[in-house]
Amino acid sequence: MSDNQFKRGELYSFITGAASTAIARRLQKNFKQHGIDITIEQWSVLYHLWKQDGLSQQDLCNATFRDKPSITRLVDNLEKLRLVSRVPSKEDRRINRIYLSEPATRLRDLTMDLANQTLNEALVGVTGEEIETCKSVLQRVYDNLK
């Protein structure tokens, strides 16, 4: 490395993910203040089911960047909360399809509004162009390593 582009510590935030942690924490707090008792991780699963209900656990792994045991346990906890249910697929009996309950469907609009508000708060003073650059960089970082 003749000219080390990435000096020590400079990119520490890439490794720690401090910014995304801060957003997640704030969103969690906003949920709590509105009496919504789910974790951000649980919300992130519901989020993808709101886009498309009946995904398999493997689909949820891909969508949320989590491994299979993590999804197994998140679905366990969402089932305990009666927000989703596992339905074994008839076509392929290895597969569980995950379906939203009616209460989960009702959570959608409020939590989406809170998520948008939180992102707007987080991105005060950031231009649309900067956001695009940032998203693109994060995507390439992810692709480089996955």
Add this chain to the structure above:
Amino acid sequence: MSDNQFKRGELYSFITGAASTAIARRLQKNFKQHGIDITIEQWSVLYHLWKQDGLSQQDLCNATFRDKPSITRLVDNLEKLRLVSRVPSKEDRRINRIYLSEPATRLRDLTMDLANQTLNEALVGVTGEEIETCKSVLQRVYDNLK
């Protein structure tokens, strides 16, 4: 919000931190392959002690964006590994100063090299300018919310 700058889901990766998670996971794997048996979280504490030895636990909270219980337990585990030791401050007996052991000091160069390599891998195809933008955005996001 007449023109919602941040459409639903567009910035989802900011919340999930998929990119930083991927970097952390890769770095962890690289550590393992070199027989270095510490977690990324433990490394992130050592990292700040390498910059300045003898920080208090509160200093480490601020530096690593973690809360106090998290640091208590990370220091517990680092003590078990004989990588650091707690030394109660004489001036203020509420404070523990955390000092690196000799083996911890020896981990420094190798792990730093691996971290730099990992970041270089992660940032293939990303220009220096894009990195600067990204860092700056992540910093502002963090500052907006902290």
Add this chain to the structure above:
DNA sequence: TTGGATTAGTTGTTTAACTAACTATATGTC
């Protein structure tokens, strides 16, 4: 058709994060 490889999901174990409630020391004000 059978036997190996792949895929979907679960379980066990360790480490870590967050909240809340706690102890102990220090500070500052009347």
Add this chain to the structure above:
DNA sequence: GACATATAGTTAGTTAAACAACTAATCCAA
């Protein structure tokens, strides 16, 4: 000096992440 307040750190409890090892169903190829 005494009391309220703030600061540093710990403990307890729940949830989640990463890894390894596992079961069960499916696919595929000889």
